[in-house]
Amino acid sequence: MSTTSEPGLRVPRPTRPEAVGAGYPFSAVLGMADMRLALLLNAVNPAIGGVLVRGEKGTAKSTAVRALAALLPPVDRVAGCRFACDPDAPDPRCPDGPHPAVPAAERRPAALVELPVGAAEDRVVGSLDLERALADGVRAYEPGLLAAAHRGVLYVDEVNLLHDHLVDLLLDAAAMGRCHVEREGVSVSHAARFLLVGTMNPEEGELRPQLLDRFGLTVEVVASRDPAVRVEVVRRRLDADADPAGFAARWAGEDAAVARQVADARARLDQVVLTDAALRQIAEVCAAFDVDGMRADIVTARAAVAHAAWQGRDRVTADDVRVAARLALPHRRRRDPFDTPGLDEQRLDEALDRAQDEHLGCPDDDTGADDGSDGGTGPDDGPDGGTGPDGGTGPDGGPDGGAPADAPRSDGDTGFVDPTGRAPDQSTAQPPEPGSPGPDDSPRDPRPVAAPQHGLRARLFTAPGIGEGVPGRRSRARTGRGRTTGARVPANRPGALHLPATVRAAAPHQVARGRAKGPLRLRPIDVREAVREGREGNLVLFVVDASGSMGARHRMSAVKGAVLALLTDAYQRRDKVAVVAFRGAGAQVLLPATASVLAASTRLAELPTGGRTPLAEGLLAAAELLRVERLRDPRRRPLTLVVTDGRATAGADPLPRAARAAAVLRATGAPCVVVDCESGPVRLDLARRLANQLAAAHHPLPTVTTTPLAALATAGFGAQRSVV
Numbered sequence: 070m071s072t073t074s075e076p077g078l079r080v081p082r083p084t085r086p087e088a089v090g091a092g093y094p095f096s097a098v099l100g101m102a103d104m105r106l107a108l109l110l111n112a113v114n115p116a117i118g119g120v121l122v123r124g125e126k127g128t129a130k131s132t133a134v135r136a137l138a139a140l141l142p143p144v145d146r147v148a149g150c151r152f153a154c155d156p157d158a159p160d161p162r163c164p165d166g167p168h169p170a171v172p173a174a175e176r177r178p179a180a181l182v183e184l185p186v187g188a189a190e191d192r193v194v195g196s197l198d199l200e201r202a203l204a205d206g207v208r209a210y211e212p213g214l215l216a217a218a219h220r221g222v223l224y225v226d227e228v229n230l231l232h233d234h235l236v237d238l239l240l241d242a243a244a245m246g247r248c249h250v251e252r253e254g255v256s257v258s259h260a261a262r263f264l265l266v267g268t269m270n271p272e273e274g275e276l277r278p279q280l281l282d283r284f285g286l287t288v289e290v291v292a293s294r295d296p297a298v299r300v301e302v303v304r305r306r307l308d309a310d311a312d313p314a315g316f317a318a319r320w321a322g323e324d325a326a327v328a329r330q331v332a333d334a335r336a337r338l339d340q341v342v343l344t345d346a347a348l349r350q351i352a353e354v355c356a357a358f359d360v361d362g363m364r365a366d367i368v369t370a371r372a373a374v375a376h377a378a379w380q381g382r383d384r385v386t387a388d389d390v391r392v393a394a395r396l397a398l399p400h401r402r403r404r405d406p407f408d409t410p411g412l413d414e415q416r417l418d419e420a421l422d423r424a425q426d427e428h429l430g431c432p433d434d435d436t437g438a439d440d441g442s443d444g445g446t447g448p449d450d451g452p453d454g455g456t457g458p459d460g461g462t463g464p465d466g467g468p469d470g471g472a473p474a475d476a477p478r479s480d481g482d483t484g485f486v487d488p489t490g491r492a493p494d495q496s497t498a499q500p501p502e503p504g505s506p507g508p509d510d511s512p513r514d515p516r517p518v519a520a521p522q523h524g525l526r527a528r529l530f531t532a533p534g535i536g537e538g539v540p541g542r543r544s545r546a547r548t549g550r551g552r553t554t555g556a557r558v559p560a561n562r563p564g565a566l567h568l569p570a571t572v573r574a575a576a577p578h579q580v581a582r583g584r585a586k587g588p589l590r591l592r593p594i595d596v597r598e599a600v601r602e603g604r605e606g607n608l609v610l611f612v613v614d615a616s617g618s619m620g621a622r623h624r625m626s627a628v629k630g631a632v633l634a635l636l637t638d639a640y641q642r643r644d645k646v647a648v649v650a651f652r653g654a655g656a657q658v659l660l661p662a663t664a665s666v667l668a669a670s671t672r673l674a675e676l677p678t679g680g681r682t683p684l685a686e687g688l689l690a691a692a693e694l695l696r697v698e699r700l701r702d703p704r705r706r707p708l709t710l711v712v713t714d715g716r717a718t719a720g721a722d723p724l725p726r727a728a729r730a731a732a733v734l735r736a737t738g739a740p741c742v743v744v745d746c747e748s749g750p751v752r753l754d755l756a757r758r759l760a761n762q763l764a765a766a767h768h769p770l771p772t773v774t775t776t777p778l779a780a781l782a783t784a785g786f787g788a789q790r791s792v793v
Contacts, residue, residue, distance in 0.1 A: 093309055094316070095136035096323035098129050099302050103288040107396050108137050109327070111264055111285065113334040114375040118243075118285025118368055119265035121228070121276070121400065128290045129302075130268040134224050137266070140328045141179035142335065144220050148173040151212050152259045153180070153219045160260045164210055180221030182214050182263075186230045189564065193238055194250050195257070196566075210257045215248045218263040228267030229276045230664065232539065233643060234603075236280050239265070243283045274664030275640065282361075285368045286396040334378040341374045346424075347385040353424035354394045357416060360401040369397045387421055529638065530766075532740050536605050536706045543642045544706065546605030556597040570597035606643045607708045608662055608698055610739075611635070611669070612691045614713035615652040616682035619746060625678050628712055628746055631773045632673060635710065640666040645705065647694060648672055651687030653680035654719060658690060662698050684717035684759075688730035695737050707739040711763070712770075714747040715755025731762035741765035744773055 098105065107120045122130045146153040150165045156174040159166065184193065195213035214223070215238070225231060231239075242248050248261040267284065269276065281287075293299060309316040348370065355365045372393035377385045394417055529543075536546040547554075556570030575595040582590040611632060619625050639646050646669045648659040659672040688711070695707050717723035734741065741763045745756035748770075760767035 092139060092317065093132050093136055094320035094324050095133065095140055096327060097305055097309070097316070097320045098133045098136065099305065100293050100298060101129060101133060101290050103396065104130070104133055104290050106392075107286040107288050108133060108266070109140075109331065110372055110375045110379065110396070111266075112137065112141055112331045113379055114338055114371055115262075115264045117371045117375060118283065119267070121281070121284035121287040122266070122268045122290060123271055123287065124268075124290035125272075125292065126270055128292050130290060131226055134222075134266050134268060135181065138179055138181035138222055139324060140331055141222070142328075142332050143176050143178050144180070145174045145176050146220075148175045152216050153177075153221075154260075155220070162258050164212075164257050164259055180218060182218035182221060182223050184214055184223060184225045184231075184235070186225070186227050186232070188214070188235065190234055190238065191564070193235060194248055196250070196255065210250070210255050212259070213248075215242050215261040215263070216259055219259070219261050221263055223263040223265050225265070225267045227269060227273070228280075229269040229271075229274050233277070236277055240279055240283060272663070272665050272668060274643075275667065277643075281400050282364060284400065286372060287400040288396060289399075330379070333381075334375070337378045337381070337383070338374065340383055341377045342384045343370060343374055344385060347373065347387075347390055350387060350390045350421055350424040351394070354390070354417060354420045355398065357420035357423075358398050358402045360398060365398055365401045369393045372397050391417065391421060530635075530708060530710070530742050532607055532706045532708050535602065537704055539606050539705060543607050543644060544605050544708075545602060547600060547602055553599045554602045555600040557600050559596060559598045565599040565601065567597045567599040570599075571595055604642075606645065606705065608645045608647065608702070608705050609635070609639045610647045610649065610662075610691055610694065610707055610709045612649045612651070612687050612709060612711045612713075613673075613676070614682060614684070614687070614716075614746065615650045615676055615678045616716070616718070617652075617679045618682060618714055618716050618718075619678055627770060629673055629676075631744065631770055632712060633670060635773070636666050636669055636673075645702075647698070649687060649690050649694060650676055651683050651690070652678065653683065654686075655683055656686040656690035658694060662694070662702070681719035682713075682716045682723075683719035684713065684715075685720070685723065685726040685730035687711075687713075688727065688734045692730075692734045692737050695734075695739050699737075709734070709739050709741040709765075710744060711741060711759070711765070712744045712746060713756060713759070714745065715743075715753070715757070715759045717755075727759070728762055731759060735763050743767050745769045 095105075104120075104122055104124075107122075111117050111120055122134070124130055144153065145156055147156050147159055147165075147168050150159075150163065150168070152160065152163050152165060154160050154163050154166070154168060154172075156172050159168040159172060161167065191213065193213050194215055195211050225239075238248075242261045242263075243265060246260065246262045247258055250257045265284065267276075275281075293302075305316075351366055351369045351373065355369065369390070370393075373385050373389040376389045376392050377383075380389070382389075395414075532544040534545070536544060553567070556567035571591070572589065574597055575589060575591050578592075578595075579590060582592075584590045613628070613632065615625070619628060636646065643664075644666075645662050645664050646660070646666055647662040648669050650657055650659050659676065660669050663669070691709060691711075695709070698705070698707065717727040720726060741760075743756055743760035743763065743765045745760075745767060747753065747756055757767050759765075
């Protein structure tokens with residue numbers, strides 16, 4: 070059955086429910102050229118270190134990554150080895166070893182392992198096989214996802230939402246190429262070298278700098294604003310849903326051609342020459358962008374070599390260096406937490422020109438002059454290398470005549486191009502189509518972004534007690550990581566085993582179970598799991614007074630600086646944040662609860678001031694937001710920061726109404742902190758009185774940012790408050 074939205078466009082429903090999950094062909098992904106190029110370069114040389122794809126919702130990020138696995142060459146492994154050991158060089162420390170000197174080999178497709186955001190730690194690294202331990206009395210290791218991803222692709226969708234304890238595991242494996250497991254009496258080490266690919270929506274929060282640096286390349290993707298491209302994307306998606314097998318068959322030839330090109334580039338990789346002139350260009354570019362460490366230089370060199378191999382060249386040119394730098398440096402340049410990643414194309418060109426000017430003695434062919442251009446490639450070069458002089462493939466930048474409008478065409482020896490006529494690595498420096506950024510253009514938010522003053526640090530506010538929330542770095546909580554504080558009977562599948570408590574639970578029953586000597590006889594009811602205490606992330610709710618009294622004496626500038634320091638602290642501690650502002654006649658939720666601290670800083674920069682002070686409305690809006698968030702995310706504890714001078718001037722009986730509203734906010738049980746913004750020789754101490762009404766900690770504004778970050782001020786009911 071189908072419906073028709075316009076003549077010639079049928080929108081059929083899938084006829085086979087099981088076919089809906091069929092893979093979408095890589096070649097059928099339209100546009101997103103930088104993303105495809107970065108993925109293909111990593112397929113050519115996995116040592117580059119993976120790809121991070123940043124972009125808005127619905128831009129085929131996950132679709133392209135899942136389709137990549139079909140293009141990777143198959144992997145030979147030792148027959149029966151759960152850790153995919155290479156038969157030509159088996160891992161001498163493989164838990165399934167030792168392997169024979171000439172082991173039997175079996176071939177399998179390259180693995181694509183998806184790491185769920187909410188995965189348990191023992192599922193990621195593996196753990197003691199409790200079933201065999203309890204049933205057979207043997208100590209056996211059950212491999213995790215890192216073992217399954219060895220010599221394949223490890224894909225993390227929404228990687229910025231990954232819990233910190235899982236991020237730590239990825240960092241260890243990525244740094245050492247091995248996974249070390251020391252838990253529940255199990256001591257195992259196995260190889261874990263994989264291509265790490267992550268996708269994320271920056272609106273939901275940024276990535277930890279340590280993990281961000283582990284990604285070799287990064288790309289920004291946005292949906293095309295060209296109606297013709299959008300129509301073709303929808304057409305292909307509907308065709309794939311209607312007939313997945315037939316759609317995949319139509320694109321099988323294109324995917325096979327790309328797979329052959331990947332295999333050829335891999336074979337050519339060792340023959341590519343990285344000249345001293347190219348190395349100097351790489352060093353000049355990395356130094357010009359003030360990147361930290363040397364990983365940027367190494368990754369750029371590897372990417373440049375892979376790009377040259379992909380283009381079929383035996384020597385790295387200036388164009389290869391430029392393409393590699395555009396992909397390897399944007400997320401590595403020094404920046405504040407609120408700076409958006411990106412690369413200044415003009416500075417990149419200047420750095421490359423400067424390197425060439427300083428080394429004029431280099432042979433011409435080292436800078437790409439052999440292909441008839443000044444460091445670029447001709448119009449017939451590879452699909453993801455340089456573009457032609459006109460940025461396209463023909464006189465009008467479109468595909469040649471005779472090819473179907475909805476199919477990419479091959480240009481002979483070098484690969485494919487998009488039906489839009491753009492080469493897949495089209496530089497973002499070239500002008501986009503009228504009224505639209507090209508598919509590779511990085512999103513540029515024209516709104517102002519506030520940034521904290523240099524060196525301004527916030528004191529640490531925490532929620533009282535011990536929570537059960539998501540892992541983070543702010544308040545005390547019972548989490549899957551941290552120090553062990555006790556044991557308990559597991560409610561479902563056991564987590565981390567508490568071995569002494571398990572033995573103690575089983576000991577009184579040994580005689581009844583017929584044990585005279587030998588191994589301890591255990592039953593599933595004896596199992597105890599460890600209770601661990603670590604840190605959790607909180608919902609930090611900012612309730613900001615933006616009335617006219619706050620705008621006097623440049624007070625709002627100091628308030629924004631303090632709030633931005635607190636936002637920076639929330640970013641580092643992996644909190645969610647929300648912003649409520651009140652001024653004039655009412656209050657407004659500037660930002661609902663989100664992990665994007667960047668969005669909060671943007672809204673704060675746009676915050677206007679003036680008018681009366683509706684304090685009651687601001688407190689009531691905060692109470693309502695907390696009520697809604699408690700339903701959405703009950704495990705995340707809130708922490709409310711009320712930034713005000715305590716005045717209330719809007720409406721009838723403003724101060725009594727504010728007192729009643731404070732009682733409503735206090736009844737939510739959320740701990741509060743009042744940041745007192747009152748200044749000047751005459752003080753009314755209204756903010757101190759508000760703190761008393763809220764049962765909140767009271768802190769004058771200057772003390773919020775002059776105390777070192779490590780100083781602890783417990784917020785809420787457990788604190789010693791200086792109130793009247």
